[in-house]
Amino acid sequence: MNELDALGVPEVLDVLHVFCGGDGRHGNALGVVRDVRRHPDRESRQALAAELGFSETVFVDDPERGAVDIYTPAQRLAFAGHPLVGVAWLLDLQAVRPPAGEVWVRDDGEFTWITARAEWAPPRRLEQYASPAEVDALPVPPPGDGRLYAWAWQDEAAGRVRARAFGPRGDRAVEDEATGAAALLLTDRLGRALNITQGRGSQILTAPGPDGIVEIGGRVRLAVPALPAGPPSAEERRPAPAARMSFQRSERARLPHAVTMPEVTR
Numbered sequence: 433m434n435e436l437d438a439l440g441v442p443e444v445l446d447v448l449h450v451f452c453g454g455d456g457r458h459g460n461a462l463g464v465v466r467d468v469r470r471h472p473d474r475e476s477r478q479a480l481a482a483e484l485g486f487s488e489t490v491f492v493d494d495p496e497r498g499a500v501d502i503y504t505p506a507q508r509l510a511f512a513g514h515p516l517v518g519v520a521w522l523l524d525l526q527a528v529r530p531p532a533g534e535v536w537v538r539d540d541g542e543f544t545w546i547t548a549r550a551e552w553a554p555p556r557r558l559e560q561y562a563s564p565a566e567v568d569a570l571p572v573p574p575p576g577d578g579r580l581y582a583w584a585w586q587d588e589a590a591g592r593v594r595a596r597a598f599g600p601r602g603d604r605a606v607e608d609e610a611t612g613a614a615a616l617l618l619t620d621r622l623g624r625a626l627n628i629t630q631g632r633g634s635q636i637l638t639a640p641g642p643d644g645i646v647e648i649g650g651r652v653r654l655a656v657p658a659l660p661a662g663p664p665s666a667e668e669r670r671p672a673p674a675a676r677m678s679f680q681r682s683e684r685a686r687l688p689h690a691v692t693m694p695e696v697t698r
Contacts (some may be wrong), residue, residue, distance in 0.1 A: 451650035513612015550620035586637035
């Protein structure tokens with residue numbers, strides 16, 4: 433049985449990988465709940481996010497306006513980078529509206545971009561290391577409280593950065609594969625466009641703008657599409673059999689800016 437089947441929630445959940453590498457691999461996993469009728473309040477949303485265990489799960493309250501609600505396994509967030517890039521790609525939106533404020537979106541055929549303010553990003557310790565090898569050698573969790581974005585120049589002239597992001601000690605998501613909000617903070621601090629390789633091989637592109645505005649871009653892959661929404665029945669509430677996961681690729685995944693990617697083995 434697939435892990436999502438065991439939770440009994442695959443019929444309401446799209447699973448994306450956001451900030452994938454150029455070969456279509458890696459990226460940070462994201463759960464997107466488009467049918468929020470079963471999770472109308474903060475308590476039920478927080479419980480589902482904790483059960484799923486993704487670094488973030490996003491709930492779509494209004495797909496036309498792009499109103500969304502973002503949760504880690506432990507807390508609600510006013511802003512987060514990879515959930516907004518992912519849900520903007522999935523719903524083909526021109527703007528998304530998390531609690532922090534309106535976030536504009538554009539798509540260039542390969543990358544989906546959001547424009548956000550650095551002040552919206554949750555605080556995080558940004559620490560520069562002498563080389564990518566030092567970043568790679570950091571233990572999990574790292575010294576200190578663990579809330580760390582460790583980075584080093586791979587090629588300073590070209591703006592290429594090697595980075596890893598760690599959550600607080602005791603958090604289920606100890607290390608993030610790709611972290612848009614931390615990339616936003618680093619870009620704002622350095623004041624220049626960056627090409628960041630994070631985690632095992634995820635890619636985040638950024639570009640600073642005026643007055644604390646930063647654009648963040650990445651590739652998105654649809655890993656598991658949700659089944660068509662409908663009123664929950666007693667049968668739907670039961671854990672689904674393994675065959676439930678043999679989904680056909682959705683029409684959304686064939687839109688022009690979808691990236692054709694190989695399946696990721698786990």
